[in-house]
Amino acid sequence: MDKLKREVWQANLSLHKNNLVCGTQGNVSGIDRKAGMVWIKPSGVAYEQLEENMITAVDLEGRAAGKGKLKPSVDTPHHVFLYRNIKEIGGVCHTHSKFIAVFSVAGIPVPVLTTAHADIFGREIPVTPYVDNTADKIGKAFLKTYEKTGCSAVILGMHGLFTVAESPEKSAFYALMAEYCAEVSYYAITMGKFTGRKVRPLGEKEIDKWFGRYHSVRYGQK
Numbered sequence: 001m002d003k004l005k006r007e008v009w010q011a012n013l014s015l016h017k018n019n020l021v022c023g024t025q026g027n028v029s030g031i032d033r034k035a036g037m038v039w040i041k042p043s044g045v046a047y048e049q050l051e052e053n054m055i056t057a058v059d060l061e062g063r064a065a066g067k068g069k070l071k072p073s074v075d076t077p078h079h080v081f082l083y084r085n086i087k088e089i090g091g092v093c094h095t096h097s098k099f100i101a102v103f104s105v106a107g108i109p110v111p112v113l114t115t116a117h118a119d120i121f122g123r124e125i126p127v128t129p130y131v132d133n134t135a136d137k138i139g140k141a142f143l144k145t146y147e148k149t150g151c152s153a154v155i156l157g158m159h160g161l162f163t164v165a166e167s168p169e170k171s172a173f174y175a176l177m178a179e180y181c182a183e184v185s186y187y188a189i190t191m192g193k194f195t196g197r198k199v200r201p202l203g204e205k206e207i208d209k210w211f212g213r214y215h216s217v218r219y220g221q222k
């Protein structure tokens, strides 16, 4: 339990360290499925002041579970909605990082222009239509697009990004990689316009090859 709390704390700090958040925005959570408990960043706390013991616990309905003194993030209802509806995930991350925000405003999916994008996501990063933050609208918009595309990162129209993964750390890493892909795509597409050279995504076969290798047991250390 404490291990998960620490992981959630460190994943939240990584958003700040990697320049993915402005002010107190953004949040990462992690779930203990056995205990039915979610650890999440407290609401409105600056990253510079975020201590491990400030990470807040809620149940799967988003109610404070008495394990932290601070109020949980205002985005808690969206996180718990995703945990209730996607049983295989262990971490959720939400950011408004800059280049993701540009694609969210334009309503354009981030195309697969590089092998790094193919490695991590294996498909373009989709954008949902705009939804407001009431009831389950954000969770439902994410879920619908996630189920349709299988992409672990989904951009919410005129808003930002949600990612889901097996752990809090991984969900924050996906947010970092989504921002990297969005930034590269923005510059590549812009440069293409200026130079008249057509910027084309990688072919489906190539994308599958890179994605398959990255997500196979052969990649990385044991």
Ligand SMILES: [Zn+2]
Residues within 6 Å of the ligand: 094, 095, 096, 159, 160
């Ligand atoms: Zn937001």
